Amino acid sequence: MRERRVDLDGRELASPGRRRAVLVRSRRDQGLSHRPAAAGLQGRSWDRHRRHPHGRERTRDAVRPVLPRRVDVFPRRHQRRRQRAPAPRPVGPPPGARRGLPLGRRRARRVAVTGPSRRTGVLIALGAVLLALSYPPFHIPVLSFVAVTPAVVLLRELERAADLRRALRLGFWYGLVSQGLVLYWLVVALWHFTPLSALGYLATIAVYGLWTAGLFWLVVQSRIRFAAVPLWVLFPVVWTAVDWGIGHQGDIRFPWLGLGTSLADAPILVQWADLAGARGVTLWLAWCNVMIVEALLPREKGEGRSTIRWQPAAVVLLSIALAGGYGAWRERTLPLRPAGVVGLVQPNVGFREKWNHTYQDSIVADLFALSRRLHDSSRLDLLLWPEAAVPNYFVSRPDWDARLAQRGRETHTPLLTGGLDATSVDDYYNAAFFYDSTGDRTAYPVYHKHYLVPIVERVPFVPPRWFHLHWFGGFGKGRGLPLYPTAVGRFGVLICYESIFADLARGYRRGGADFLVNITNDAWYGRTAGPYQHLTHLVMRAIETRMGIARAANSGISATVDPLGHVHAATRLEVRTAEASTLVTSDVLPWYVRLGDWVGTLAVIATVGFAGALALQRWKSRRPQ
Template identity: 30%
Template sequence: MLVAGALAALAFPPVDLFPILIPCLAVLTAAIDAAASWRGAARRGFLFGLGLHTAGLYWLTDAILVRADTFWWLVPLASPGCALILAPIAAAPAALCRLAPAGWRRLLAFAGLWTLFDMGRVFIFSGFPWNPLGTTWELPGRLGDVMIQPAAWIGVDGLTLCTVLLALLPQAGRRGALAALAGLAVWGLAGWGRLALTPLPASRNPTVVLVQGNVPETEKIGGNDNVAIFRRYLALTRSGVARALPGAGDRPVVFVWPESAFPGLLQEDDIARRMIGAAGDGAAAGVIGAMRADTEGRWRNSVMALTGPEGQVADLYDKSHLVPFGEYQPRLLPFHVVPGEGMAAGGGVRTWHLPDVAPVGPLICYEVIFSGQVVDAKDRPDWLVNVTNDAWYGDSAGPRQHLAAVRMRAVEEGLPVARAANTGISAAFDAHGHELARLGWNRQGVLTVALGAPLPETLFGRWGRWIPILLAVAMLLPALGPRVRGIGGRPDVRRL
């Protein structure tokens, strides 16, 4: 089971080997059927989940290696430790699906239960819904654009439900395989149809200048090169804005620095803000990632909007979803891994209304992985900006999987997204999730992109995660409902 789960992780970006799910899930469901009891099925599901998440999250080890002098003992535990927390999410559907009779009904039950429990990952600590199986359709290029369009209706969790179903259907024999092929064809046609029937309207969104300083995390932690880091960002901003202004036309220009890019307390540093304002001369605003201390002395991971030559703080946003073990200390741990007291969480997503700039929703780092939780429903923005620092995770699958989440949020919400990453990958996507431009890993430079317009609010944007929840429950009704043998006959219900 461990090997099957680990191999299934090859379906995630950047490998994108979706067909591997078919044999891997076949091994799991066969083991569930062969188990003597629900406990045995749960153990098999647990092992599958352990392999899946250990392999899928292998890159967490890179973050420990950055501070290996202190946390060397955690190096072999980082990925398996997180996988141990997540593995019960796979054990539960493996056990509960045995309530349904073996065969197609059990397959339906497994798909619905897998989706519901996988959605429950948002409640683990501060939430960790990384790598739902629906992300396996984020293939590079036009094919990926087509296959992720249904997320505008059912979200990435709805795609997870469909993905599991398609992978399981071949187990139902020839008819199941034909049904899988038909479902895949309908999926593709629906995606192609949405692209064809929802053209992007004229845009009043800005031209964004995404600044990628490419500062190694060891330099940021050391703090010995703060002046050089600041000068680097100023120089990149100056050249990027100067290049963007002539072609911007009537669009405003907005420059964006990554998460915690400013090496200090920007809110309290008037001189630094004026220097940033001068470097971005001609831009309508600058979006700067920086730490801050609130009035109670609590540290917050923030992003600030600066306007005018004085670099006035026009608005700020504090990160709401904090990274467990990275930004705050879960109380369940018997040892301390987060420096100091950790950080304080913000009050939730919101929309900025900056002078001469279309309304924008700021997101910090992995907040963008939370499907249905990236937009203020009462004040919908016209675009999203995501600042992040993936330098912790090296040149691994981690930054690529993070970027895939950004692309999926664009489709779900029908909003263009601009993303500035410290060491990469900086990129921009239109409201269809089509990549407009990118600046690759471990490169220093500036990416200038004219953002497209938003689409009308999507079905998923309006109803959110209720849609995949209802779809998953709909799978469970025929799967777990009583089976009637004949008219007036008694229901035949399978037990665990």
């Protein structure tokens, strides 16, 4: 048998006898016909691990067609490679082999081996349902450990099929459907801002679909090329890197509900987020999902036999026990201290009513009335009004500014309120204003929101002064992380969905903040899962930074969160109320604050390494021999 390498990443095998046969195998074409391989076709030329004893590349399928007649496919000038003795072969070719070998540039059609489309659809739908049920308002922590198992099952099947195009398609649909179910409330939320809400919703989940498509492709391709890297290593790393990428895509960043955040309703299991952050929990949960699949659906051994493996399940249970043990120890030993009594004003103003000039004076009067009710019942150390509580610019209504200053002088209670701030005709911001206990706000910088909601607050990647559109926002981006002093400590501000960005909370803690304040207007979520999902991010921020957090929401949910992630004094949705709650905080500076998002960074480096190795291998394979 004579063998030589060819340009298209394959080999030519030819016998020197009269019944010459030519075989060509491309790495891209894993199969050459629809018929199964003839038994013992190549004899000992393939070992039991399906590796050619004289070659370097591993094959994942058997060689199928052999032509029983002379076929001149390659120029004779290339036939100068080394000679080998022919391997034993059957007397005749398998039936239909003549029509099984594609010649020329036409590629063989792949046979899908991942199962019928109905089964694939069921797995995608099941993955979407499990992921949605693992997040608030549902409180089923066990689902976090199986939320992405359907994705793992699909990846295993795609790996066996070695079908990269199908991996891209299924990955896109998996991300689109699963995030479409989790983020269904976006249609309701965006409708308040633009009649194009459905397009914004579809664009958001399509971005998630593209990320998941890339994840599926990279995992399947890496498993094909680097079979020594197990899926329980590859999948969690790439999943965590994708989670990092979604939070770092410029003006369209939207890292809503990473997998690790799904376990926030079981704080004892995520206390170690003070070491590794929410992405560390994401990595762990993704690993648990793979190990559970490996335990329940082990790969076949022998002649189609499979057995349930108890080792992966035992390792998962051990990791859960370790996480719970650390959480129990931290809850007993973390030193906590009361920071003070915080007043949370929840006026429950409708979205359209807030910006109607007819109602603006009555809205401000109601805010003062709720504040007086709190002062009459409690001794407050800090008063919080929600995001955009002041329904106009102070330059347009200086009388409101004067009333707020007077309130501070009379009550000697600091106040933080949301509002709009304009520094010029073209530069305006979603802002927060701080009045100290003397009623002065001029001595303190105005906080401008850093992370703006795409489309709603700012058109992505376009300076807002370039054009003005009716249905799109043009807010400016804030700079700096000011800390506001009170008698009970210094605090930093997070406006609205800035609570989903861990880097802001870490920055405040490193800067010396004693606690955080989150002001938000969740009225545009309506009675959907949105307000509950929004609040759960603060559980992770509190644990990561070991700071207490006070939250004032226009329509709910207002609450305080202690450094252990426990929620206190939570209000109901769409209720006009005012609550006083004792805020608890800690002076411990956790390792996650000191080291930053080291888990996400390492996951990105490893994923880029896998992608680079694939690119290098492909480049080498295309080089002329």
